[in-house]
Amino acid sequence: MTTESLATVQRELAPVISQADLEVAEELFAALDVLDSSAGLRRSLTDPSREPVARAAMVKSLFGGKVSSATASILEALVSRRWSRERDLGDAVEIMAVIVVTRQAEREGLKGLENLETTLLDFRRTVASSHEVQRALTDAQARPEAKKQLADRLSPGVSSEARLLIDRAVTKPRGLRPTQLLERFSEQIAERQQRWIAQVTVAKELDSAYVERLGASLDRYFGRELQLDVVVDPAVVGGIRVQVGDEVVDSTVATKLNELHRKLAS
Structure with a gap:
C-alpha cells in the first residue's frame, strides 16, 4: 500500500512538483520534522478510520498559511492516502522533498543529476574516510549549526541542491548515520537519471x-x-x-x- 500510495501522489501532483522550487523542499523537510517530533500526530494523520478529507483538514490547520500552496498540496495529498505504518508517511514526505530537489537539478538535464549525485557521493566518501569527522557529525550533543559549518568546510562551492541535501543528512538523519542517508538520497537521484x-x-x-x-x-x-x-x-x-x-x-x-x-x- 505504501509504494502504491506514493506512486499515486507523484502521478497526481506531477504538474505541481515540476514547478516546485527548493523552498518547497525546505518546507517539506520542516514538515517532516514536525511529524517526527509527535507520535500522536503521526497516528492521527495515518489513522485509516479517519476520512481522507479529515486528515487533509488537519494538515491545513497545522501548516496553512505557513507554507506555500505547492507544499500544502503535497502534504494534503500524502495524508489523504493510506500507509502501512506511521513512519511510512514521514518517509514519503522525505522522498517527495528529495524529488523536488532532483527536479531542480534536472533543469540542466542528465548532467545536472549526475553532478548532484557525484557531489553527494564525494561528500559521503570524505566523511567515511575520517573517524574524527564521523564522530563530529554523529555527536548527539553537537549543535546542528556546528555540523552544518563542518559540512560546509568539507564541501565548499557545491550547488544549492547539494547543500540542502548534505545539510539535511548531517543535521536530521532520522536515526541513520549521515553517510547512510546520503546514500539513500543518491539512490533516488540515480533512479531519476534512468529517465x-x-x-x-x-x-x-x-x-x-x-x-x-x-x-x-x-x-x-x-x-x-x-x-x-x-x-x-x-x-x-x-x-x-x-x-x-x-x-x-x-x-x-x-x-x-x-x-x-x-x-x-x-
Whole structure:
C-alpha cells in the first residue's frame, strides 16, 4: 500500500512538483520534522478510520498559511492516502522533498543529476574516510549549526541542491548515520537519471550515422535529450529494443516470436 500510495501522489501532483522550487523542499523537510517530533500526530494523520478529507483538514490547520500552496498540496495529498505504518508517511514526505530537489537539478538535464549525485557521493566518501569527522557529525550533543559549518568546510562551492541535501543528512538523519542517508538520497537521484538514459539493445553493431539518427528520433519521441547506451545482443535476432526508465519500446524478432508462442500455447 505504501509504494502504491506514493506512486499515486507523484502521478497526481506531477504538474505541481515540476514547478516546485527548493523552498518547497525546505518546507517539506520542516514538515517532516514536525511529524517526527509527535507520535500522536503521526497516528492521527495515518489513522485509516479517519476520512481522507479529515486528515487533509488537519494538515491545513497545522501548516496553512505557513507554507506555500505547492507544499500544502503535497502534504494534503500524502495524508489523504493510506500507509502501512506511521513512519511510512514521514518517509514519503522525505522522498517527495528529495524529488523536488532532483527536479531542480534536472533543469540542466542528465548532467545536472549526475553532478548532484557525484557531489553527494564525494561528500559521503570524505566523511567515511575520517573517524574524527564521523564522530563530529554523529555527536548527539553537537549543535546542528556546528555540523552544518563542518559540512560546509568539507564541501565548499557545491550547488544549492547539494547543500540542502548534505545539510539535511548531517543535521536530521532520522536515526541513520549521515553517510547512510546520503546514500539513500543518491539512490533516488540515480533512479531519476534512468529517465535520461535510453538503453538500446540490438542484434549487431550500429554505425555512427545510424546511432545519431536513432538518438535524434528517440529525443523527439520521449521529449528530452537522451543519452544512448547501446548493447549488442544477438539473442534479439533483429529489430531494436529501447528502454527509458519504465517505458519500453520493443520491435525485436525475439519478442514477436515469444508473443506468437504465447498465443499458440493459449
